Structure formats: C-alpha cells, structure tokens
Amino acid sequence: MENTKNHAYQKELFDRLRKSQSLKRAEECFARVIKGASWWLLEKRKPSLQDVEEVICRKCPLEKGLQRRKIKKCAKNILGVITRAAEEKTIIKFDCEEGLHGFVSAIAQADKIYGYVGGCYRKKDISTQILQIFSAFLDTIIKEAQKEMELSKLYETLRPRAIALSTVHTVHRLISSTLDFNELLPRIARLSLQIMRAQRCSIKLVDSKRKVLLPKVTVDLRQKNIRLKKVRVGRWAPGKAVKFGRPIRGRDYLATPLIDEDVIGVITLYDKLDKKPFTTFDQEIMSTLAEQAVIAIKNAQLYKEQEKLTMGTIKSLAKVLDTRAPGTYIPRTSFVKIAMAIGQQMHMDEDELKSLEYASILHDAGEIFVPEEVLAKPAKLTGEEYEMVKEHPAAGVAIIKHMKALKSATPIILYHHENYDGSGYPKGLKKDMIPLGARIMAVVSAFEAMITKKPYRVAKTLGEATEEIKANAGTQFDPKVVEAFLKVLKKKDIRALLEKELYGPGRAA
C-alpha cells in the first residue's frame, strides 16, 4: 500500500517536473553556461542498467557509432555514479567511456529519493561551482513542485467537503423558510433525494405511544402510486434507526434518525441512482441534514400549536362577545372561507391570509360597545347614532391590541368600513390607500350583512346581494375585489357551504 502510494507520488512529482516551467527556465539558463549538455530525468529510485542505457546512453549523440559492449560499459559507469549520488545526496560529476562530461543529482527530500536529474554529452569539463548553483536551483524547483502537489491534494480533499457543507447550508435555508408542516416534510424528502442521488425517500414520525412509526411522506421517483406503511419501532431499517438512535446503513438503504431530545422520527433513503452503495460520507451528510430537519420540524410543530392557540383565543373571544346577541359576532364558516378564497385569488401570501382569517372572525367585535337598540334599529340612524356605529372599527382594534399575534389583523379591522371612493370611515381612505385585506373584508362584510336574517331586517337573496355588490363596484368596493368575489361565489364547494349555513341542508336560495 505504502509502495503504491510512493509510486503514485513519484509519478506525479515527475509529471509536474516534466511540465515545470521553472525547470525549463533553469535548463535554458544553464544550457547557456554548460553549452552542449543535454538534460534527462530518470524516474526510478533504483534504476537498472537497462534504464540507464535507454534514458541516457541511447540518447547520446555518439550512440549510433558505438558498439553495444561500449554502451553497456558506459551505462554501468553512470549507474555507479547514480548510486553514489543517491547515497551522498549531492550533485556528482562524471566522465563517460567516450570522454564526454556529465553530472547527476538525486531528486530527494530528507531520506526519500524520487529519481534523478542530470546532464551529459558535454565535451568540456563542467565547473563544480556552476553545478552547485544548479543543485540549489533544482532543490527549489523540487520543493515548488511538491508544494504544488500538496496544494492540489488539499484542494481536491477540501473542495468536495466545502461544496457538501455549502449544500447542507443551502438545505438549511430552504427548509427553515417554511413553517407549514404539510409543505416542510415533502421538501425535506425531495432535498434529501437530491443530495443523496437516491430513488426513494420516506419520512416517518414516531407516534405518541412510541411504538409505531407513522408514514408522513414518501417520494419515489420511479413509482406513481406509493403505499404509505406504518412500521413498528425496532423493525426494518427505519424502526431500528429509531430504536437504537443511530443511522442504519445497508448497501441500498440509509435510515437516519431525527433526534431532538428523543428520537422523533426517521428519514430513510433507498437505491442510489448510480446503483452504488451508500457510504460513510453519505451517512455523515444525512446526519447533519437530519439535525437541521429536526429543528425545522420542531419549529413547524411549535408554529402549528401557536396558531391553534391563537385561533382558539380568537374563537373564545368571539364566543364571549356573541353571548350578548347570539349570531351577531361569530361569522359563519362560509364567510371566512369566502374572504380567504378572495385573498387567494388576489395572490395574498400565507401571512396575509392568516391575518385576513383572524380579521374575518373579529372584524365587528367593536360593535359590543354600540348599544343594542342602535344596532337593531329598523329605521334610519340619527347623526349621533351613526357616530356611535362609526366608532366600532376602532373599538374592535382596542379589544385585540394587546394580542401580539393579531397585530397584523388590526388594519383590516380598522379600515373594513372604508369605501373605495373615499366616502367611508373612519379615515375616508381611497382606493389602494385602503389595505387589501380591508377592501376584501368590506365586500364580504357587506355581503354577509345583506344575506343574513336579522330580527329587524329582511334578508336579501344571494342573487339580490350579488347584484348589489356588483352595482357598488368602483364606488363602495374595489372592482378587482368584486371580480374575485364573483369568481369565488361560483365555486361549488363554497356555494354549497353558504347555502347550507344560510338555509339548512338541501335547501338552495
């Protein structure tokens, strides 16, 4: 093994020396001083007589006229000089059989000899001082070649690891950017497949009793239909990885546990694209990726819990408010869905949609401060009464302002009675100055008011209410929102839910 390594090193060193510009320059430079000499490199540590014959003597300008016996004798002589150069590790001059002058120097570092460099076929003697300078030059060139080799080796070793590290960092960024559990797990699976160049990835999470692994996502690039199977903890590679809390690697599979304080699940990869086995390096990379996946999964779980808590709080608040006048403060699910669907039509992002959902539930919470007789008055409101009603958006904001999670919903609640033409309240904002959520809420809230039966008012039919919304597009409502609203209202599921909530099951408007 060591010999093979040395041989490879020697070969590479010689290749570099052959291509070395520094050595070429040195040769050119010394060729002017040592006129007539030819240069050679001998690649073997212990060259044979034949090597010397082939590399040195057969290239001699006199070779054609020489007898075989003479060449052999000359080669033997030079081989003796080479052996001395190896022992003394210095540059040695020699005279060959034909009276030509030459020199040889070992290419060596410490005790190791990699080969020899020399010059030959010169008619005049070579100055020892010049050879000493050449020797010093040669030493520098060899060191330079060795340094280049070291750097190249370092580059070859470090670069793939640096790229792998960068990949892991990118994956971390990609998976940390989502808190949506349903989006996160498939993303982790796809990224794992990409990094490992594998065919299938399955993510399973441990159930609450810690006995079974529940399949959450499987991505198989070969099959369209995938059966998600439960696995007992301790069985198969995924089960064993969870039971023992360490990666389980086989030729065609790699199961990596997802470890937080305890094992929460497992990522299993199967069948590499190039059909090669999974390696220790793969295992290391997957373990790092799994550590990051756990953080992202825990964050998504915490976010989901936080969201449930916020929604629970909002619903409780609405319930408390609703006790005053049942049916007044809790909007029907269908209206929340309509608002959300309009938001999606208008390309709102996840956070904006969440705010819209919260605002849909609590937009009229401030009406609790308006006397019941004013809200329920069947006749036109007096100026004073109207002023009281106009206060309800600000009052609604006052109710929720201490709940940080609802902060983003406050502009929607505050401005949902603004009109598109600037004739609304509380600020008389116009067009795009009104937040999009508030413009959506204005349409949904008006629609809700029109079609909901109240003790003091007859409800409009769906058709009548829709026509009125259309008629007010551009004045009271944002025409684009109205357009989205009309599209949403045509959706079968939303229509069915709305009719069921308004008129009971099986009855249409």
Added chain:
Amino acid sequence: MDLAGLRKSNIHLKILRFFHENQASIDTPRGVATWIGEDRLKVKRALEDLVKLQILIAHRTTSTTGYSYTRDAKLISKIAKILEQSKPS
C-alpha cells in the same frame, strides 16, 4: 437557448461543469457564483436558463432559491458529451 447553444456561453458551461462534477450539490446563486468565480447576477440569469432547459431543478422558497442537477440519465449523458467537447484548454 438550447442545449447546443450552451457550448457558446462560458458561464453556462462553467455552471454545467460544476453541477456535473458535483451532482449531489444544491446551492444558491451566490454559492454557485463563488464556486465558479463569476458575477452573482450573471450566474443567477444563467441558472434560470438552465432551469428552463430542465438541466437544473429550482427549489424555490420566499427567501431564496436552491438549484440542483437533473436526475435524467439521458440528459446527463448529453451534457457529459458537451462538456467533453468544450474542455477548457
């Protein structure tokens, strides 16, 4: 741009070579620009060209996009030929 056209663009070839040699890599435009020593914005445009040609897969999120190499064996083989013919001197 098509597959044949890639031969004429140095930056596209550099990106192809990077992903072909590091097929397990997923990286951002900034990362790829660092590895191949090119301007980030030019790299970003070239990455999107390669996505259109289905040579790269874009993993898009709100904050960044990660790019990774195709898994299509036939396409990889075609790219190998292009890279072989366009070897840097």
